[in-house]
Amino acid sequence: MNVASAATAKVEHGQFPSVDKTHIQTEIIPEIAQWSLTNGLVLASDKATVAKAAPTTVFPTPIPRQSFDQAKALQKPFNQLYAQIANSEWLIKETEQLAKVDPDFTGKLFNLYQKYTAKSKQPTKFGIFRSDYLIEEKTKSVKQVEFNTVSVSFGGLSSKVGDLHSYLNVMGKYDNKGKPFYQAGELHTSESHVFIVRGILNAMNIYQVDLESKKRERDEKIVLFVVEEDELNIYDQKIIEYNLLKIYGIISVRCTFKDIKTQFEYSTDKKRLIHKKTNNEVGVVYFRTGYDVADYSDEAAWETRGFLEESYAIKAPDLSVQLAGTKKIQQLLTKDSILSTYIDDANVKKQLSNSFVKIYPLDDSPEGKEGQKLAIEQPEHYVLKPQREGGGHNVYKKDIPAFLNDLPKEQWNAYILMEIIDTATRKENFIVRDGQLSSEPIISELGIYGTIIFDKDHIANNDYSGSLLRSKLMTSNEGGVVAGFGCIDSMYLY
Amino acid sequence: MNVASAATAKVEHGQFPSVDKTHIQTEIIPEIAQWSLTNGLVLASDKATVAKAAPTTVFPTPIPRQSFDQAKALQKPFNQLYAQIANSEWLIKETEQLAKVDPDFTGKLFNLYQKYTAKSKQPTKFGIFRSDYLIEEKTKSVKQVEFNTVSVSFGGLSSKVGDLHSYLNVMGKYDNKGKPFYQAGELHTSESHVFIVRGILNAMNIYQVDLESKKRERDEKIVLFVVEEDELNIYDQKIIEYNLLKIYGIISVRCTFKDIKTQFEYSTDKKRLIHKKTNNEVGVVYFRTGYDVADYSDEAAWETRGFLEESYAIKAPDLSVQLAGTKKIQQLLTKDSILSTYIDDANVKKQLSNSFVKIYPLDDSPEGKEGQKLAIEQPEHYVLKPQREGGGHNVYKKDIPAFLNDLPKEQWNAYILMEIIDTATRKENFIVRDGQLSSEPIISELGIYGTIIFDKDHIANNDYSGSLLRSKLMTSNEGGVVAGFGCIDSMYLY
Ligand SMILES: Nc1ncnc2c1ncn2[C@@H]1O[C@H](COP(=O)(O)OP(=O)(O)OP(=O)(O)O)[C@@H](O)[C@H]1O
Ligand SMILES: Nc1ncnc2c1ncn2[C@@H]1O[C@H](COP(=O)(O)OP(=O)(O)OP(=O)(O)O)[C@@H](O)[C@H]1O
Ligand SMILES: [Mg+2]
Ligand SMILES: [Mg+2]
Ligand SMILES: [Mg+2]
Ligand SMILES: [Mg+2]
Known part of the structure; x- marks a missing residue:
């Protein structure tokens, strides 16, 4: 056996490096921290001048190439589907119903939509989406967990984890003899840190500045990042900001709901959004907040969302696009009768439905009745989800019956019941958080x-x-990276 | 007056932006922290997984282009001068004398030199130097503070500060209306993060691996970074490491004196330095420690330095190069009779001497006697320096007489007395450390x-x-960035 064939034989498809815990502790964990801190793979701390290494895995996780390709192929059809929904009368009708059972959030967003968004003179809508999947263990087919239409995160940091794992591999840290373990092309690095930026550029290019701008000394289009006051995931956002500037020369301004009305005003024509200090015109409003009740600290914050919605800026997303992403809409799309309204191509429809698992409403329809029964009688196969984003709102498995029993029956309809997707657990990979190794299998x-x-x-x-x-x-149950449950990983494709 | 001429007129040569403290606090300080933490312009904290923004200035500091050009032009002659000194018998003779008055450090290094360095089979020597200057206020001529021949730092972080200041400028943060303040080409970014790396590549290319290496499965040359255990300035070093890999595919290994003999061994031929774990051969030993007594924690550490010195690896620097950088040698070079031994070209000699200020020995020579007198009678114009590196060892101005009086006369000769260089103080620029603004003029x-x-x-x-x-x-007096006194700045060339 010559050296070359020995090297090839070494890595079996889908295997993990065979280095032991001591090696991981001494050779890998310090490298992860150092690489992360040098390269901005970081989360904020409670001090503005201090950052900490973001939680990541030790190894990339093996993902069948076919599963990744399947998920990739679904994205453009899904983007288009949700665009059509955002444009639809059906969305308004369904959201109106939902607003009644969920007045505190969906209801408020819907009010703003009617009062402001619908009146904006900006015809262009912009979605920056993320469709999330678990890989069904039996079939290796991807099954959709949810489709996010607002404030999708980790587009910046995701790419860095791919680079980190590639670095560790090239440095020989995944091997006892210091040789690379994975071969070229097996480790995937996400392009999101540049592709999302390119999406924003495209929207900026479509946005037309005021032809009179010269007269008003306004000579730049800028991007407005609407952000939370104390954002632990700020560096993920900064990567997008910096790449906008570095790659396309586009300047961004960050602002919280609280400060927007002080720093921005409408122009008299079309309610263009003007940055008062610089007189620059906002081409794109990019929301990295506003997806959760808690993001609106008072009535003024809701009003400010409305102020932005009505402006001429292109919103990423506006409320029609945001509201297309409710769990209720996700549930309705699993019904063939509804999906068919939007998708003619039988092949595409099949592709999309193949990624759906069963989702029940909890209303008085026959399906809703079935859902109610399953929720109480076989809760261990389900997760209960309200119309919320951002983690921490779902009720899992055996907790469902008690939760529902405590809930007035007329509110059940604000939830959907979703089948649990059976996915692989891995005991060979580890989460590193604050330099500490996890000791349980991961998903x-x-x-x-x-x-x-x-x-x-x-x-x-x-x-x-x-x-x-x-x-x-x-x-x-929850996977929140910033909240402290999950971490950012990368893919070893096999 | 048209717009273009207004913009040009705005920036006067050598001026600072006219933004007020509130603007700096709200618009610039948060941006500095965020940019630094996203881009690895950081120092280590006491936790391995946490980094803090490195101290920097708010603005780039105006530096006359002529002063920078003058300093740049001196570098190659100085490099060559110190290379000649490292090769010289004269260095050995002088160091032997110095060893007697400074047995604890120069003496120990000199012993190692004789015992090990002089026996190494490696003919190639490698200097990574930094010549430090203050700009004489009256003439704008650069005057040499010292010439560092070992473990020069900030080559990585320096480049990042230039990028940071350029970012702030492009983002309009140096202007009340959000426009760039400096014009293209005025802000200088150091190329040290890649040029030092190229220097290491050049040395690696000269290093010849064992022709028999295939037989021993040794197929790579690596760089060995010899480092301190808890290095606060580690990210400055990591930039060099990562760029070696990213740009040239060269792998580096970091190791402390303590661990070197466990992790590395000699080959039987020529004492090649072999990394035991990977069987790789060390082409370059890059010292980022070993310049201070405290870096050698015990006898074993001194022995380890010897072990590295005797090896076949190219040392950056070996002890001859390191010892060429003592303050004593710097003092001797200010004597025309000595400089003339090394430099024939009258023009080059003049250029170099123009950068010298008066430096006195404190020995029994007529010059030494003069030095002794000045030290006691006019101390406010002088700084007293021992044969040490790394800051914290000098005695400044009025502290000199008491210090010397406490010192046995036979030890005075271990010090040199250097004229204080009169340089500009700036009250318009500020140091930002841990998010706090300084409130005193800077140098x-x-x-x-x-x-x-x-x-x-x-x-x-x-x-x-x-x-x-x-x-x-x-x-x-001291400017230590990591120690907490100074910060990293960048140049606005005018
Ligand atoms: N059908 C399912 N099968 C298995 N696990 C699920 C399922 N649905 C949700 N989960 C788990 O619960 C987590 C949160 O669910 P989901 O993403 O729908 O909630 P969310 O509140 O929208 O959170 P976020 O928007 O922050 O991702 C998922 O990341 C996944 O780990
Ligand atoms: N002749 C001088 N005139 C004015 N200031 C000086 C002079 N010499 C030294 N200093 C100040 O003292 C500081 C330390 O001096 P020097 O660099 O010679 O010491 P060092 O111990 O070699 O430090 P390091 O190697 O860490 O830079 C300088 O950075 C400078 O600020
Ligand atoms: Mg989710
Ligand atoms: Mg979600
Ligand atoms: Mg110095
Ligand atoms: Mg020095």
């Missing part, structure tokens, strides 16, 4: 980013925009 | 990096390798 969730720019009649751009692998402890 | 010190690869008869490479501007509070 990985694949996210595919997509960007779409459209108006009532046209799609200007529809793109795949990179990927994300997040891993969490098997024993934890 | 800036210009460093020019150089790399030279040579043997007894030839110079293989001699290059300018980038720049560094460090600024410190006027009231602080």
Whole structure:
């Protein structure tokens, strides 16, 4: 056996490096921290001048190439589907119903939509989406967990984890003799740190500045990042900001709901959004907050969202696009009768439905009745989800019956009941958080980013925009990376 | 007046942006922290997984282009001068004398030199230097503070500060209306993060691996970084490491004196330095420790230095190069009779001497006697320096007489007395450390990096390798960035 064949034989498809815990502790963990801190793979701390290494895995997680390809292929159809929904009367009708059972959030967003968004003179809509999947263990087919239409995160940091794992591999850290373990092309690095940025560029290019701008000394279009006051995931956002500037020369301004009305004003024509200090015109409003009740700290914050919605800026997303992403809409799309309204191509429809698992409403329809029964009698196969984003709102498995029993029956309809997807657990990979190794098996969730720019009649751009692998402890239901449950991973494709 | 001429008129040569403290606090300080933490412009904290923004200035500091050009032009002659000194018998003679008055450090290094370095089979020597200057206020001529021949730092971080200041400028943060303040080409970014790396590549290319290496499965040359256990400035070093890999595919291994003999061994031929774990051969030993007594924690550490010295690896630097950088040698070079031994070209000699200020020995020579007198009678114009590196060892101005009086007379000769260089203080620029603004005038010190690869008869490479501007509070004598006195700055050339 010659050296070359020995090297090839060494890595079996889908295997992990065979280095022991001591090696991981001494050779890998310090490298992860150092690489992360040098390269901005970081989360904020409670001090503005201090950052900490983001939680990541030790190894990339093996993902069948076919599963990744399947998820990738779904993205443009999904982008288009949700664009059509955002444009639809059906969305308004369904959201109106939902607003009644969920007045505190969906209801408030819907009010704003009617009062402001619908009146904006901007015809262009912009979605920066992420469709999340678990890989069904039996079939290796990807099954959709949810489709996010607002404030999708980790597009910046995701790419860095791919680079980190590639670095560790090239440095020989995955091997006892210091040789690379994975071969070229097996380790995937997400393009999201540039593809999402390209999506924003495309929207900026469509946005037309005031032709009179010269007279008003306004000479730049800028991007407005609407952000939270104390954002632990700020560096993920900064990567997008810096790449906008570095690659395309586009300047961004960050602002919280609280400060927007002080720093921005409408122009008299069309309610263009003007940055008062610089007189620059906002081309794109990019929301990295506003997806959760808690993001609106008071009535003024809701009003400010309305102020932005009504402006001439292109919103990523506006409320029609945001509201297309409710769990309720996701549930309804699993019904063939509804999906068929939007998708003619039988092949595409089949592709999309293949990624769906069973989702029940909990209303008085026959299906809703079945859902209610299953929720109480076989809860261990289900997760209960309200119309919320951002983690921490779901009710899992055996907790469902008690939760529902405590809930007035007329509110059940604000929830959907979703089949638990059976996915692989891995005991050979580990989460590193604050330099500490996890000691339980992990589960990985694949996210595919997509960007779409459209108006009532046209799609200007529809793109795949990179990927994300997040891993969490098997024993934890929620996967929140920043909240402390999960971590950012990357893919070893086999 | 049209717009263009207004914009040009706005920036006067050598002026600072006219933004007020509130603007700095709200618009600039948060951006500095965020940019630094996303881009690895960081120092280590006491936790391995946490980094903090490195101290920097708010603005780039204005530096006359002529001063920078002058310093740059000096670098290759200085590199060559110190290479000749490292090769000289004269160095050995002088160091032998110095060893007697400074047995604890120079003496120990000299012993190692005789016992090990002189026996190494490696003919190639490698210097990564930094010549430091203050700009004489009256003439704008650069005056040399010292010439560092070992473990010069900030080659990595220096480049990042230039990028940071350029970012702030492009983002309009230096202007009340959000426009760029400096014009293209005025802000200088040091090339040290890549030029020092290129220097290491050049040395690696000269290093010849064992022709028998295949038989021993040794197929790579690596760089060995010899480092301190808890290095606060580790990210500066990591930039060099990562760029070696990213740009040239060269792998580096970090190791402390303590661990070197466990992890490395000699080959039987020529004492090649072999990394036991991977069987790789060390082409270059890059010292980022070993310049201070405290870096050698015990006898074993000194022995380990010897072990590395005797090896076949190219040392950056070996002890001859390191010892060429003592303050004593710097003092001797200010004597025309000595400088003339090394430099024939009258023009070059003049250029170099123009950068010298008066430096006195404190020995029994007529000059030494004069030095002794000045030290006691006019101390406010002098700084007293021992044969040490790394800051914290000098005695400044009025502290000199008491210090000398406490010192046995026979030890005075271990010190040199250097004229204080009169340089500009700036009250318009500020140091930002941990998010806090300084409130005193600052002084800036210009460093020019150089790399030279040579043997007894030839110079293989001699290059300018980038720049560094460090600024410190006027009231602080020492400028240590990591120690907490100074910060990293960048140049606005005018
Ligand atoms: N059908 C399912 N099968 C298995 N696990 C699921 C399922 N649905 C959700 N989960 C788990 O619960 C987590 C949270 O669910 P989901 O993403 O729908 O909630 P969310 O509140 O929208 O969170 P976020 O928007 O922050 O991702 C998922 O990341 C996944 O780990
Ligand atoms: N002749 C001088 N005139 C004015 N200031 C000086 C002079 N010499 C030294 N200093 C100040 O003292 C500081 C330390 O001096 P020097 O660099 O010679 O010491 P060192 O111990 O070699 O430090 P390091 O190697 O860490 O830079 C300088 O950075 C400078 O700020
Ligand atoms: Mg989710
Ligand atoms: Mg979600
Ligand atoms: Mg110095
Ligand atoms: Mg020094």
